[in-house]
Amino acid sequence: MIEVRIHGRGGQGAVTAAEILAIAAKEDGKYSQAFPFFGVERRGAPVQAFARISDHFIRVRCQIYEPDHVVVLDPSLVGTVNVVKGLKEDGVVVVNAREEEMNHLSEELGDYDVYYVDATSIALDELGVPIVNTAMVGAYVRATGTVSLDAVKDAIRMRFPGEIGEKNVSAAERAYEEVKEL
Amino acid sequence: MGEVHVVNGNYSAAEAVKAVDVDVIAAYPITPQTPVVEYLSEFVANGELDAEFIHVESEHSAISAVVGASATGVRVFTATASQGLALMHEVLFIASGMRLPIVMTVANRALSAPINIWCDHSDTMAQRDTSWIQLYCESNQEIYDTVIQAYRIAENEDVLLPVMVCYDGFTLSHTLEPVEFEPEDEIREFVGEFEPIHCKLDPEEPMTLGPVGGPDSYMEFKKMQHEAMKEALKVIPEVNSEFEKRFGRSYGDGLIEPYNVDDADVVIIAMGSVCGTIKHVIDEHRSDVGLIKVKAFRPFPGDDIRRLIEGKDAVVTIDRAHSYGSMPPLWTDVKAHAPDVEVSSTIAGLGGRDIRVEDILEVIEVAEKGEGTDEPVWINVNV
Amino acid sequence: MKYTVGAVIKEPGSTRRNKTGSWRIFRPVLDHEACVHCGRCYMYCPDGCISLDPEKGYVIDYDYCKGCGICAKVCPVDAIEMVLEED
Numbered sequence: 001m002i003e004v005r006i007h008g009r010g011g012q013g014a015v016t017a018a019e020i021l022a023i024a025a026k027e028d029g030k031y032s033q034a035f036p037f038f039g040v041e042r043r044g045a046p047v048q049a050f051a052r053i054s055d056h057f058i059r060v061r062c063q064i065y066e067p068d069h070v071v072v073l074d075p076s077l078v079g080t081v082n083v084v085k086g087l088k089e090d091g092v093v094v095v096n097a098r099e100e101e102m103n104h105l106s107e108e109l110g111d112y113d114v115y116y117v118d119a120t121s122i123a124l125d126e127l128g129v130p131i132v133n134t135a136m137v138g139a140y141v142r143a144t145g146t147v148s149l150d151a152v153k154d155a156i157r158m159r160f161p162g163e164i165g166e167k168n169v170s171a172a173e174r175a176y177e178e179v180k181e182l
Numbered sequence: 183m184g185e186v187h188v189v190n191g192n193y194s195a196a197e198a199v200k201a202v203d204v205d206v207i208a209a210y211p212i213t214p215q216t217p218v219v220e221y222l223s224e225f226v227a228n229g230e231l232d233a234e235f236i237h238v239e240s241e242h243s244a245i246s247a248v249v250g251a252s253a254t255g256v257r258v259f260t261a262t263a264s265q266g267l268a269l270m271h272e273v274l275f276i277a278s279g280m281r282l283p284i285v286m287t288v289a290n291r292a293l294s295a296p297i298n299i300w301c302d303h304s305d306t307m308a309q310r311d312t313s314w315i316q317l318y319c320e321s322n323q324e325i326y327d328t329v330i331q332a333y334r335i336a337e338n339e340d341v342l343l344p345v346m347v348c349y350d351g352f353t354l355s356h357t358l359e360p361v362e363f364e365p366e367d368e369i370r371e372f373v374g375e376f377e378p379i380h381c382k383l384d385p386e387e388p389m390t391l392g393p394v395g396g397p398d399s400y401m402e403f404k405k406m407q408h409e410a411m412k413e414a415l416k417v418i419p420e421v422n423s424e425f426e427k428r429f430g431r432s433y434g435d436g437l438i439e440p441y442n443v444d445d446a447d448v449v450i451i452a453m454g455s456v457c458g459t460i461k462h463v464i465d466e467h468r469s470d471v472g473l474i475k476v477k478a479f480r481p482f483p484g485d486d487i488r489r490l491i492e493g494k495d496a497v498v499t500i501d502r503a504h505s506y507g508s509m510p511p512l513w514t515d516v517k518a519h520a521p522d523v524e525v526s527s528t529i530a531g532l533g534g535r536d537i538r539v540e541d542i543l544e545v546i547e548v549a550e551k552g553e554g555t556d557e558p559v560w561i562n563v564n565v
Numbered sequence: 566m567k568y569t570v571g572a573v574i575k576e577p578g579s580t581r582r583n584k585t586g587s588w589r590i591f592r593p594v595l596d597h598e599a600c601v602h603c604g605r606c607y608m609y610c611p612d613g614c615i616s617l618d619p620e621k622g623y624v625i626d627y628d629y630c631k632g633c634g635i636c637a638k639v640c641p642v643d644a645i646e647m648v649l650e651e652d
């Protein structure tokens with residue numbers, strides 16, 4: 001079982017990112033769970049969302065304390081929130097950041113396996129708004145292989161039917177291509 | 183074969199309500215149940231569900247409206263949580279006293295004060311004695327399956343009691359997971375057309391509902407309600423196994439679901455979504471532990487539970503509610519039916535306090551040490 | 566008594582069988598000579614047991630009259646007297 005924690009700010013779509021992962025897992029024939037950090041969401045405030053993905057039905061229902069993977073939707077969260085809290089030793093971090101930001105971010109992210117992509121630019125290009133969740137899911141699946149890109153594309157289309165879905169698919173595809181390992 | 187969708191628990195409930203072809207819905211939104219109301223009004227608005235959606239100004243009105251609608255002989259639904267359920271309180275007795283087969287979902291949530299929107303079972307436990315059947319769910323699939331079965335149970339001629347389908351707020355209501363939805367025509371065939379049995383308000387054939395029952399008759403009607411509850415102990419397993427034959431899913435016998443109990447030295451008795459985490463702990467850490475998931479809290483399958491716990495080294499209950507100044511409700515019911523068995527009592531997960539793997543391990547430890555038999559042990563608490 | 570499920574009463578109007586007149590201690594007696602046919606007693610009777618008979622004028626149905634005395638109180642000409650029931 002893979003446990004993923006997604007850090008974002010209220011309004012960036014962290015919960016939707018977790019949901020897309022869960023739906024994609026089902027498209028790949030796997031079992032999944034997605035849930036928000038149970039609380040009151042306020043725009044701009046740091047938020048978390050979680051996903052579990054497994055080959056078997058997932059019974060455990062407590063929150064995730066020791067994730068395998070962490071996705072960070074907003075680089076400004078690194079340092080503000082302990083985004084690697086509880087992350088397993090061989091854990092992976094996928095962060096939305098530009099190459100030049102990575103110098104100081106890498107200090108905070110320790111010895112983990114870190115991937116980065118400029119998802120904000122991709123989202124602005126493809127969607128016209130800085131909502132980076134779909135791009136970051138694309139980058140995440142490239143970095144970890146937890147689910148397939150095709151399944152992610154299907155899940156995005158289910159979640160956002162029509163033109164907006166296609167734009168988000170493009171964002172995910174681009175981030176999938178552009179993500180780099182630190 | 184059904185189709186698998188990745189949905190949250192509120193959606194599972196709404197989908198089941200649509201599948202059974204409910205005629206009248208009246209509900210008032212409250213966190214964490216709100217999306218149920220939103221999904222259903224959407225289904226009605228876009229024509230997927232041919233039902234009357236009554237917009238009401240409070241939960242008291244919501245339950246009153248479904249009482250009235252049910253009395254006219256149609257299938258009804260309402261949903262609520264927490265303070266909303268508390269506001270319904272007086273009408274809950276009327277619904278059960280009039281023996282109306284109403285189905286209501288409750289996304290379990292704590293009660294104020296302090297203000298708290300998160301999960302525990304205080305809301306439904308406070309309605310324990312309203313003569314509603316109470317069924318608790320562990321997963322979103324179980325919510326869907328249980329809402330469907332609830333109509334068969336409520337409308338059974340020997341039962342005719344309202345049913346509360348309870349599921350944990352946020353932990354299920356706001357968590358997405360795969361759920362298999364069956365074809366609607368098959369569900370409709372399974373539940374059948376609703377035929378009013380004991381009453382139907384109809385100007386052509388007038389009858390009196392809700393009359394006075396004085397000291398000369400009130401007790402008889404109340405004893406009949408108790409006997410109907412006892413009948414439900416038979417009907418719930420029948421519906422559970424018929425559902426299993428048709429759709430391939432079941433939850434123990436519909437009343438309790440034992441997990442690894444035969445091989446266990448220690449048995450945990452619990453309700454709701456925490457049962458999933460307990461099964462996980464049994465699988466991953468403690469194969470010597472078993473679980474009795476209590477799905478039906480009313481009627482209470484006490485004799486079945488007693489048979490399973492007799493002779494075990496240690497038995498412990500987890501309550502997500504408390505009866506302040508005494509012992510918590512699940513423990514009390516277990517002890518009432520198994521007075522000779524030592525049963526430890528724990529309280530966990532009030533107001534959305536997460537029940538973690540380590541907390542379950544602590545519960546097991548409480549049982550093994552024989553603590554909590556005359557005073558509940560509070561798990562993961564700082565005072 | 567038959568105890569139906571949910572205390573449902575399927576026979577409409579069966580409450581008429583409950584003759585509340587037996588609760589009466591004082592009986593209203595209407596003096597037709599004095600009555601000016603204002604209809605107040607008829608309007609005020611909480612049990613609806615005063616009716617207008619085309620021949621006799623206002624009459625009281627003693628099967629249901631509970632003897633509350635409201636009719637006697639509202640009558641403007643004191644045409645109704647409350648008398649103690651004999652037994």
Ligand code: SF4
Binds near residue numbers: 611
């Ligand atoms: S005494 Fe009361 S009940 Fe009887 S007729 Fe007069 S008003 Fe009606």
Ligand code: SF4
Binds near residue numbers: 601603623640643645
């Ligand atoms: S109130 Fe008196 S006067 Fe008027 S109708 Fe009755 S008995 Fe006659």
